[in-house]
Amino acid sequence: MQRTQFGDMVCSIARTLDLIGEPWSPLILRDVMVGIRRFDQIQADLGISRKVLTERLKWLVERGVLARREYSARPPRYEYVLTDQGVDLCDVLIAMARFGDRWLAGPAGPPVLYRHRPCGHIAPADLRCGHCDQPMHADTIDVLPGPGMATGADVPA
Amino acid sequence: MQRTQFGDMVCSIARTLDLIGEPWSPLILRDVMVGIRRFDQIQADLGISRKVLTERLKWLVERGVLARREYSARPPRYEYVLTDQGVDLCDVLIAMARFGDRWLAGPAGPPVLYRHRPCGHIAPADLRCGHCDQPMHADTIDVLPGPGMATGADVPA
DNA sequence: AACTTAAGTTCCCTTAGGGAACCTGCCCGG
DNA sequence: CCGGGCAGGTTCCCTAAGGGAACTTAAGTT
Numbered sequence: 001m002q003r004t005q006f007g008d009m010v011c012s013i014a015r016t017l018d019l020i021g022e023p024w025s026p027l028i029l030r031d032v033m034v035g036i037r038r039f040d041q042i043q044a045d046l047g048i049s050r051k052v053l054t055e056r057l058k059w060l061v062e063r064g065v066l067a068r069r070e071y072s073a074r075p076p077r078y079e080y081v082l083t084d085q086g087v088d089l090c091d092v093l094i095a096m097a098r099f100g101d102r103w104l105a106g107p108a109g110p111p112v113l114y115r116h117r118p119c120g121h122i123a124p125a126d127l128r129c130g131h132c133d134q135p136m137h138a139d140t141i142d143v144l145p146g147p148g149m150a151t152g153a154d155v156p157a
Numbered sequence: 158m159q160r161t162q163f164g165d166m167v168c169s170i171a172r173t174l175d176l177i178g179e180p181w182s183p184l185i186l187r188d189v190m191v192g193i194r195r196f197d198q199i200q201a202d203l204g205i206s207r208k209v210l211t212e213r214l215k216w217l218v219e220r221g222v223l224a225r226r227e228y229s230a231r232p233p234r235y236e237y238v239l240t241d242q243g244v245d246l247c248d249v250l251i252a253m254a255r256f257g258d259r260w261l262a263g264p265a266g267p268p269v270l271y272r273h274r275p276c277g278h279i280a281p282a283d284l285r286c287g288h289c290d291q292p293m294h295a296d297t298i299d300v301l302p303g304p305g306m307a308t309g310a311d312v313p314a
Numbered sequence: 315a316a317c318t319t320a321a322g323t324t325c326c327c328t329t330a331g332g333g334a335a336c337c338t339g340c341c342c343g344g
Numbered sequence: 345c346c347g348g349g350c351a352g353g354t355t356c357c358c359t360a361a362g363g364g365a366a367c368t369t370a371a372g373t374t
Contacts, residue, residue, distance in 0.1 A: 002332055002360060004204060006180070010268045012257025013187050013250055019261070021180035023163070024362095030170050034300050039321050047161060049363045054322060075371035077320060082295070085260050090295030091284050093170055095252035100169025103242050104176070109304035111167045117297050119289035125298075126287050127248050129273040130280035133290060138239070138247030140274050141282075143191050147266035158329040158362045181331095196352050206332045211353060232340040234351060 010149060016092070019063055024048055024056055026093055029082075032066060033090050037079040065089055094125050167306060173249070176220055181205055181213050183250055186239075189223060190247050194236040222246055251282050 007018035020026055024046070031042050043053050057080060060066040065086040071079050082090070094114070101110035101124065113122045129136040164175035177183055181203070188199050200210050214237060217223040222243040228236050239247070251271070258267035258281065270279045286293040 002358095003180075003330095004332080006184070011184075011187070012254040012262060012267060012269070014184060014257075015261040016253040016257040017180050017183060021183070022361095023160075023174050023178035023180075026174060026178070027163075027168075027171060030168070033295055040319085043321095049365095050322070051324085051364090052362060055361095072320090072371095075320075075369095077371095087295050088256055088259060092249065092252045092256055094284060094293075094295065094298070095249045096173040097169040099245055099249055100171075100173040102245060104172040105169060105305050110169060111303050111305045112169070113301045113303040114293075115299040115301055116286040116288065116291070116293050117299055118291055119286060121286070121288040122301070123286050123288035123293075125284040125293045127251060127282040128285040128290070129276060129278070130283050131273065131278040132276035132280075133285070134273070134275055136251075136271075136273050136280075136282045138190055138244050138251065141251070142272040142274055144270045144272055144279070146268050146270040148262050148268040158331085158360085159327095159364095160330075160362065179330095197350085200352095206334095207353070208333090208355085209331060212330095229351095232351075234340095 016089075019065065020060075020089065020092070022056070024052060025060065026096065028053070028056055028060065029065070029086065029089060030093055032080055032082055032086070033093065037081060039078070042080075060086075095127070098124050098126075173246075176222065177217075177246065177249070179213070181209060182217065183253065185210070185213055185217065186222070186243065186246060187250055189237055189239055189243070190250065194238060196235070199237075217243075252284070255281050255283075 005018065006014040006021060009015065020029065027046055028042060028048075031037075031045055036042055036045050039053065039057070042048070043050055046053075048056075057066065057068070061068050061080070064083055066080045067083050068078050069081055071077055097110075097112070097114075105111070114125065115122045127136050128134060162175065163171040163178060166172065177186065184203055185199060185205075188194075188202055193199055193202050196210065196214070199205070200207055203210075205213075214223065214225070218225050218237070221240055223237045224240050225235050226238055228234055254267075254269075254271075262268070271282065272279050284293050285291065
């Protein structure tokens with residue numbers, strides 16, 4: 001299915017989608033985030049086809065989101081762990097979870113809770129302005145052209 | 158391509174992906190967020206096929222993310238606007254943009270900047286703990302089972 | 315020697331996405 | 345009042361991506 005490529009668009013959202021826009025990738029990342037790190041574990045947990053899982057893992061490793069680590073040399077066995085970039089990507093997952101908890105969880109409430117380890121409290125993660133610390137959402141944001149807008153740097157390093 | 162459905166999984170991330178997991182949806186939402194609201198405008202801006210755009214818009218309207226509003230009765234013309242749910246979904250887009258700005262923007266810098274209207278400053282949006290206001294990321298979170306975990310409420314209202 | 319396990323790989327089949335052409339209701343200029 | 349234009353889709357065919365199941369490889373286990 002000749003899918004359009006997003007990586008060349010001058011848009012950080014499109015570029016991020018180029019990385020994890022295909023629907024299984026966020027769930028694979030979620031699994032790795034919560035400790036499901038091995039091929040068969042992920043495959044069983046998600047019900048994804050082995051073929052597609054192989055492709056996605058390879059892609060995420062190539063792009064630096066995950067690292068493939070050998071946890072047994074003989075027999076050779078591997079697990080997948082988050083890189084620094086992968087940890088940052090989890091912010092997107094946390095934002096998705098926040099939305100799902102609020103709008104899609106139904107009367108039973110959210111399936112999982114998040115405890116902020118430094119303060120010990122169970123609380124949702126909120127988007128805040130990096131300058132004034134107040135809530136920062138689509139309806140309180142103005143979008144302005146940035147330095148990377150009209151340059152030839154469509155394909156970043 | 159018989160795609161696996163995510164909506165029945167007991168996971169707020171999977172449920173959110175059921176809504177906007179297909180790769181075009183976030184870009185459509187982005188367009189609407191920044192003021193590109195009409196069919197032909199979105200189609201031209203994204204380069205998406207008209208067929209798929211029709212399907213996505215219909216889906217997003219059905220699920221309550223967008224609303225289809227008539228802006229001219231004769232001739233009948235429509236535009237798409239964010240619902241309250243749609244505005245909340247934009248938090249996910251903002252998190253994606255934040256990641257893309259940080260990891261995928263290259264030397265030219267981010268394509269767009271975000272100004273927080275209440276304080277007037279250009280700043281990135283950060284995830285903060287709703288209780289203590291400190292940064293809250295994957296490496297400072299413990300995941301615990303929540304009330305909606307093992308109930309029969311797999312398919313919320 | 316036979317069985318099991320983790321981690322893939324290969325095969326075929328179905329279906330979703332792309333592209334281009336077509337349709338519909340209405341406005342407008344001549 | 346007729347042809348053209350425009351917004352907003354709809355229809356068609358083709359290709360390629362996802363699903364599923366079987367097979368493979370390299371080792372350990374009984």
